[in-house]
Amino acid sequence: MTKHLIIVENIDDWSPYFPSEQVIDVDTYLQSLSQNTHAPAQILNLCRSLDYLSRGYYCSMVAEARGHRVLPGLRTINDLSRKSLYAYDLSDLSTQLDKQLSMASGESFVLKICFGQTPISSLQKLARQIFEQFPCPILEVEFSFNGHWIISQIKAGAINRLTETEQDFFAEALDNFSHRLWRKPAKRRQFRYDMAILHNPKETMPPSDMAALKKFISSGRRIGIDVELITPKDYIRLAEYDALFIRETTATHNHTYKFARRAESEGLVVIDDPTSIIRCTNKIYLKELLSTNNLPMPDSHLLYRNDTAGLDKLCETATFPLVMKIPDGAFSKGVIKVNNADELREQAPAFFQQSAIILLQEFMYTDYDWRIG
Numbered sequence: 001m002t003k004h005l006i007i008v009e010n011i012d013d014w015s016p017y018f019p020s021e022q023v024i025d026v027d028t029y030l031q032s033l034s035q036n037t038h039a040p041a042q043i044l045n046l047c048r049s050l051d052y053l054s055r056g057y058y059c060s061m062v063a064e065a066r067g068h069r070v071l072p073g074l075r076t077i078n079d080l081s082r083k084s085l086y087a088y089d090l091s092d093l094s095t096q097l098d099k100q101l102s103m104a105s106g107e108s109f110v111l112k113i114c115f116g117q118t119p120i121s122s123l124q125k126l127a128r129q130i131f132e133q134f135p136c137p138i139l140e141v142e143f144s145f146n147g148h149w150i151i152s153q154i155k156a157g158a159i160n161r162l163t164e165t166e167q168d169f170f171a172e173a174l175d176n177f178s179h180r181l182w183r184k185p186a187k188r189r190q191f192r193y194d195m196a197i198l199h200n201p202k203e204t205m206p207p208s209d210m211a212a213l214k215k216f217i218s219s220g221r222r223i224g225i226d227v228e229l230i231t232p233k234d235y236i237r238l239a240e241y242d243a244l245f246i247r248e249t250t251a252t253h254n255h256t257y258k259f260a261r262r263a264e265s266e267g268l269v270v271i272d273d274p275t276s277i278i279r280c281t282n283k284i285y286l287k288e289l290l291s292t293n294n295l296p297m298p299d300s301h302l303l304y305r306n307d308t309a310g311l312d313k314l315c316e317t318a319t320f321p322l323v324m325k326i327p328d329g330a331f332s333k334g335v336i337k338v339n340n341a342d343e344l345r346e347q348a349p350a351f352f353q354q355s356a357i358i359l360l361q362e363f364m365y366t367d368y369d370w371r372i373g
Contacts, residue, residue: 003040005029007059009047013160016167026055030062040193042240043070044174046137048158050077069239069266072136072156080134080156107146112157112166113139114173116236130154132235138162138170177236191226195243198230198259208247216245238262243269250277251328283359284327298323299362305352314360315341321363324348326355337363 006023008014014023026047043063047056050072060077063070072080111118116131118124130141138157143149162170197216199206208216213229220227230237232255238244244263250256250272257277263270272280279285290297301314301322324347326334334354338344344360351358 004042004044006044006046008159009049009055010160013046013048016164017171026059030055030058040242041066041068043068044137045070045072046159048160050080050156052081067267071239072134075265076134076136077156080136080154108142108144108152111141111143113141114166114170115177117169117173117176119169128236135236135239137174191221192224193242194226194228194240195220195245196228196230196234196238196241197245197247198232198256200231200248203248205249206247207249213247216247232259235259235262238268239266241268244271246270246272251281252278282327283325283329284357287359297361298364301360303348303358303360305356311345311348315344318344318360319362320344322360323363324351325359325361326351327357327359328355 004022006014006020007026007029008023009026011023011025014020029043041063043059045056045059045063047054047059050056050060057074057077060070060072060074064074111120111123111127113127113131115137116128118127120127127141130139134154136156138159140153140155140157141151142153144152159170197213199208199213217227217229225243228241235255235258238259241263244259246256246260248256250260256272257274260270260272260274260277264274279289284302287297287300287302291300299319301318303310303314318341320341321337321339322344324336324338324344329335334351336347338347338360348358
């Protein structure tokens with residue numbers, strides 16, 4: 001099972017909190033040469049300074065070199081050191097600021113975020129979004145007002161500079177973020193790896209139903225993998241695991257792709273990986289891939305938006321019925337059967353509102369549902 005460590009610059013920085021053998025000072029971690037140095041580990045870097053070439057900076061660097069998953073990682077540290085980078089990354093949030101900061105008074109204020117949590121409930125959504133883009137245990141976000149609210153600075157906070165009230169909030173946020181750092185684990189079989197299965201209990205046509213998910217869990221534990229079901233709200237917990245198995249309908253424009261990208265960047269084994277999601281959720285890509293490799297497939301045609309001549313030709317030459325598909329449809333969504341040329345002409349405009357290219361394939365009837373996996 002993955003080991004969890006909290007790294008502090010000075011062991012006295014942890015004095016306000018519950019004592020734990022998992023808390024060590026940065027020098028001990030950096031100078032550790034034991035046989036377990038390269039064993040799977042989750043590191044929380046709470047050093048006072050993360051400045052370039054400081055001990056805090058080297059803590060994250062050495063952790064990544066050892067194959068440990070560390071929060072914050074070097075990429076986050078470097079991004080926070082350059083305003084041009086985080087200003088660009090937060091451009092998607094700018095339109096939300098005026099609405100969410102309507103309660104703020106004055107020309108500036110600082111919001112403290114601990115593991116994606118903030119004591120100001122009205123700003124919780126914003127705090128979570130900032131933390132997801134810059135995963136760092138403590139963030140200090142400075143807002144300024146000049147006609148409208150903007151983020152003027154984001155920097156890593158320090159555990160030794162927290163007030164007594166903030167210390168209580170930090171401890172609670174850390175406990176919520178990863179309770180395994182605190183509580184003595186119950187007596188149970190020790191697993192070699194931890195795997196998360198992303199699922200959505202509310203999905204009407206999930207790739208795997210609950211019975212199948214339970215079989216995944218029991219099968220994993222039988223071979224030494226502790227499997228846990230997670231949902232979209234568990235995004236910030238991804239670094240706790242060694243692998244991610246996505247059992248929710250994937251798409252490039254929803255959270256499944258975001259989960260896959262984050263998991264891959266954290267070094268997790270992930271299925272479906274981001275590249276596969278981009279490619280395999282699009283039927284145009286699959287059609288071209290099959291054609292390029294001379295693999296048999298149903299007779300297929302591509303129709304392009306505003307190509308009236310192409311539509312006319314297909315109506316005259318195609319053998320109906322045809323199956324018309326939106327390239328990124330799934331589970332029969334965006335898939336219909338057109339029985340003749342009139343139905344094709346009638347349905348095509350609606351499909352072209354969603355995609356510049358639509359796919360038509362010969363209809364091959366079977367009395368059962370078949371898939372290739």
